[in-house]
Amino acid sequence: MHLPDGLLTLPVSASLWGGAVASIGVAVRAAKRTLAPERLPLIGVLGAFVFAAQMLNFPIATGVSGHLAGGALLAIALGPGAAVLAMTAVLMVQCLLFADGGVLAFGANVMNMGVIAPLVATAVYRLLGDRFAGMAASASVLAAALAATLELVASRAVPLATFLTPMLALHALIAVVEGVATHAVLRALRGMRPEIFTRRLETT
């Protein structure tokens, strides 16, 4: 969920901007250290994949379908550093060219979807292994939703009692879509490009 402006208070927004700047700084340094400069275009083109993937509907059950968000897939297939940069670029384009997500809330959106989601996906994937990649993707969606809820509650932008249940129910559904789609895509990718899983982007 892209948070628009107006929901978060200035102190909460400023703190999250600080966290986002620090996280991006770490990711950029890591990319400079491990990624050859001529490979930087890869990050941008991978970000475009996230946009394109959202055009393909993914069936979950009869009458229920959704689309891939992509953050967890990038983190699992390419590593968390590349995923953080690619998702930040995606959020920048969404915020400034499509007005999706607020300027002031950009820090919060980067933290939720660009940092927390890929890191949680990577952590769960490394902890549970390949077979639970879908669960890692679902966990990343729920972690991002929980972070967004905490930020909204800290800003007193929503009444917790009436907001929490629909928010979690909605994101539980999104998490199922993300988990099933990520699992299916990774299974297909293992058949097509097994080398992706043996050498990550940073080391190629």
Add this chain to the structure above:
Amino acid sequence: MKRACLVIGVAALVGGALASVVASSSPDALEHLTEQLTSGHAVLGPRGPFGSLPPPPAGAIGVGVTLALLTIVARLLFGGARPLDPRIKIALVVAYAVLLSTVGREGVWKLGFVAVVASIATLALGVPLRRLRLLLPVLAVAGFAAASWAIADRTQGLQRGALLLAKAVLSAHAVILLRHTTPSAEIWQGLGGLGVPRSLVLAALLLERSIATLGDEARALDLAIRARAGSRSRRVSGAALGSLFSRTLDRAERVRLSLEARGFDPERTSANETIHALHPADAIFAGSAALLLAVVACL
């Protein structure tokens, strides 16, 4: 589809305007507004339906008008026909969003007025209408929060929810105006000038350029699935997305090779070329506009 988007968009704009009205007026605002609308005072009355707002002090208006005139004169005398520096535009959008987050009901109404003036000044009054579908995600999320307030507390909650909705819409409107008046390459250049890491600016630039190509590939894949498989299954859709990912990696490699062939240097691209010092007219404009915004918000 476009017509449906337009209808939803117009409904959203009317909703946003009503939200501003509710947010900026007294608790019995709806009754008050209905009464005024039916009696004609909303159109003909001296202060319209927002009679609860105190009259602004004449001195503050004078300062605001003087600053605005100074800004226009400075731009005309020293700025010529040059477009405004993108760094200034981005900084003003951020300043507007910051102000918006700090003001209450009355401030939101005044900053809404600024948004209308900015739309007129940039000859973009119809743009938000044409691009209203861009506001739909904002309206969905802010509407979700607003609805939770309205459910929790039917009297105060409605006002509070309307305030959130109005702030979200006004901030998104500022970004839409920025996009309307600034080519995307200039936006990335401006971000580079404001200190955003070059690798990130370059990634955003290439992302924007690749969206159309990869979007076409996604549509072609979707068409192929429907033509060959008839109906979608999880396995087929997963394979299609996997194929798209694989093609993305191939495309990235082709982009890298073509950039290298043209002597690509990540330290010197159009997005992060050396940013020149601010033109005096732009600097004056930035200072005046920031002051003007603050004056309007504090009136």
